[in-house]
Amino acid sequence: MAEEDRRDINIIGGGPTGLFAAFYAGMRGASVRIVDSLPELGGQLMALYPEKYIYDVGGFPRITAKELAENLIAQGTQFDPDIRLEEEVRDLVADDVGFTLLTSDGRYPSRTVLIAAGKGAFAPRPLECPGYTELLGRGLEHHVRAPSIYGGKRVLIVGGGDSAVDWALALQHVTDRLVLIHRRAGFRAHAHSMRQLHEAVDAGRIHLLTFREVRAIHGEQEVTGVTVFDNRTEQEDHLEVDAVLALIGFKPDLGPLTRWGLELDRNTIRVSATMQTNISGIFAAGDIATYEGKLELIATGFSEAAIAVNHAVHHIDPKARVNPGHSTNLRVFKERERPEAAVPRSN
Template sequence: MRDITIIGGGPTGLFGLFYAGMRKATAQVIDALPDPGGQLTALYPEKFIFDVGGFPRVLAKDLVRSLLEQATQFGGEYHGGQRVVGLEEKDGHFELVTDTDRFPTRAVVIAGGIGAFAPRRLPQPAAAPWEGNGIRYSVGAPSAYDGKHVVIIGGGDSAFDWADQLNARAASLTLVHRSDRFRAHGATVAAVQAAAAAGRVTIHTFHELADVVAQGASIHELELKDIKAKSTRRVRADVVLPMLGYVSDLGAIADWGLTVANDEIAVNSEMATGRAGIWAAGDITTYPGKLKLIATGFAEACTAVNQAVHWIYPDRKVNPGHSSNLAIFGQKDD
């Protein structure tokens, strides 16, 4: 049983996890994505952000790393790869239900952003039987690709980042993209193109998956279709990594009796949702004057967590005092 469970490990949820720890509440984050960071990790890890206080400019992935370091200093956990699909109320507490687990909690903070992220799946019917058996939507440990024939499908940051990272390990690395316009960071595109010039990567533009050619129970080759020339070619493949972006969906949260419109939850100035024990913060909230920014999410996380702490432990004030004075950081006794 935790005091506070935060749905969503984007910047808002991660800062909320830190804040709960600072308030001596036990807390955890649940996120559909395997890795923390929400939109920053899924949509723009290589972009610079210029409007987070204290950072004249910071790469999105570096901000996530710092947030995680700050968030986990009090032992709060990040449960990745689990989508919250249900909320039950029993014996004076909640139980959040994911596709694989149950999380008992006294209070809930919904920091679900634009909804649960899931990788966009390959549209070709030939792919479906191989998902989880050769076709992987989550990369996992780079060492798993040592000596393997790897095909990456996509033209964005993730596709190029992994092509850059894995080409030295793989027996062969093929990058397949439907056009010749890449949406990845210029420096990473240049690195992969240099690897291609050196013969370590093969890039097929204007190609898409046509079929999977098996040998026994494993993928052996992919048949690729040249969408301009209408011809096909085969490439060696042990593992296929589709990197086609993400789809997001508010899912079950919309059915919890909260005021939801346009995939946003209406909250008051205390970030209260109207249902006792449930607060919301970050991009998922709406109120007059709302700004969907990382900085706003941080402030809302403070408000939501402080309200939740006071609700669970009425003897603890809503106002946390200043961190610069708190004993939890070894400062003047609070």
């Protein structure tokens, strides 16, 4: 397994806190790596409620979680962090210089670590039925990797949230036949998306079946069909399909983080006022971090990210100032806006 270059700060988690930390670290001239178990950045914003409106983030009277995530990604990636997606951090090993994170795919050394892991690594909720394990990745997926994969296919989408409804709408013109099933009549999707869904159902582009659950997934090498159970009539039907998209949400798992010797308080990590954990050089911020008076909010995560990064920078170089001052006055932005005004930096 290849060992990558040593960064100043390895950030575990690419949610709002990790993304803002990546921006802030770049602003302070620190090199960063973000590792996340999900296939896209954004944390809970993208995994749990992309189409919901958020009203309590400063500067945005109303913004969808997805738009906020897009803005955070634009801001958080401008200093070119090394981004590793679909990799769960399984272990953390201390060494002479700092720490190395171990994932399924790599070894990532850094001088400090910022844990911005929210509620833990998100893993897709499985369908609990025969055929699930055997056919996962063989026509049965939890993510849409590319809509074109479903071109001309008979596709079953399972789920009643934003993700299931949004992907049904996105794939309706691509597939040969698209069936959306949900185990209840009520959906947890944005009202605008629901209006579009009903239009597509009325136009015959999406076949909607409510009170239905997947009982079994069939196929030898690839998915060829599913058994669908009507939980009102208890009748079972067979549907021939080429692909199943199980978009029934994610469940977080703190898992490995609990085994690193960190001081825990239920499912959170205790931190000091500088976001320092009980292990020197390991900081925590966002939903995962706790202290007296903690509020689990996006806005809190931003502030904690800035505090943690400033102290991580100071931990790496005790001569570096903890407080960098205001971004309005920082040379790094002036240089980008007027490169001709750039002067060599002593740091």
